[in-house]
Amino acid sequence: MATESVKLLSVRASPYAMRAILALEAKGVKYEIIEEDLSAKSQLLLESNPVYKKIPVLLHGEKAIPDSLFIVPYVDEAWPEHAAFFPKDPYGRAMTNFWGDFIDKKTKKGDPNKEAGVSELYENFLTLENGFTKLDAKPFFNGATIGYADICLAPLAAWLPVFVELAGIRVPTAEKAPKLHKFLSAIREHPATKVAFPDPDKLLAYVILHLKKTSQP
Numbered sequence: 001m002a003t004e005s006v007k008l009l010s011v012r013a014s015p016y017a018m019r020a021i022l023a024l025e026a027k028g029v030k031y032e033i034i035e036e037d038l039s040a041k042s043q044l045l046l047e048s049n050p051v052y053k054k055i056p057v058l059l060h061g062e063k064a065i066p067d068s069l070f071i072v073p074y075v076d077e078a079w080p081e082h083a084a085f086f087p088k089d090p091y092g093r094a095m096t097n098f099w100g101d102f103i104d105k106k107t108k109k110g111d112p113n114k115e116a117g118v119s120e121l122y123e124n125f126l127t128l129e130n131g132f133t134k135l136d137a138k139p140f141f142n143g144a145t146i147g148y149a150d151i152c153l154a155p156l157a158a159w160l161p162v163f164v165e166l167a168g169i170r171v172p173t174a175e176k177a178p179k180l181h182k183f184l185s186a187i188r189e190h191p192a193t194k195v196a197f198p199d200p201d202k203l204l205a206y207v208i209l210h211l212k213k214t215s216q217p
């Protein structure tokens, strides 16, 4: 199965696409990126994710797997010979899924200009810190190698400087959230993120350009 061609319908700045790339990189899979223009979606995207018509979509031979939350576990199972993204024990798996879900729902920037959104995100970072503590992260949720929850959270490390700069997001200090900061540093140094994350300055420039375009009448 793992010898079939692997392609990823992607957008460079997308945090969801970053998750899929991280998973493929962490497993040492050879793949091709097909960059999508979301303002003129390709026929391939419309056909391979007919339900949501969103990137990322993983194309593995004839199979199309949409959505980062399903692509990452799929990659884990399709390439089992490399370090697993989930612990073997049922409790560890359940909690990995629990935190992956929390991260996916609760670490988005929400409404950037609303103080309530900024405060809620700050509290969610503290909740996450507590989750790290419970799982005894070193420095990842998964232990020494990155796993599902780490891959879910990783794109935050790329986007955080943009959120802070443009949306006034507040992050707990290293004293208040040492494990979160340790995670962010470790993930930025991880070889897979060197490929998955765009250059931070380019990402900021892209977002500023996008905001200008969308604010035009």
Ligand SMILES: N[C@@H](CCC(=O)N[C@@H](CS)C(=O)NCC(=O)O)C(=O)O
Binding pocket: 011, 014, 015, 016, 017, 038, 053, 054, 055, 056, 066, 067, 068, 069
């Ligand atoms: N839950 C999905 C979210 C994917 C998503 O929102 N993708 C955005 C790009 S970041 C998209 O394709 N948007 C196009 C659209 O909404 O039409 C995942 O985790 O992959």
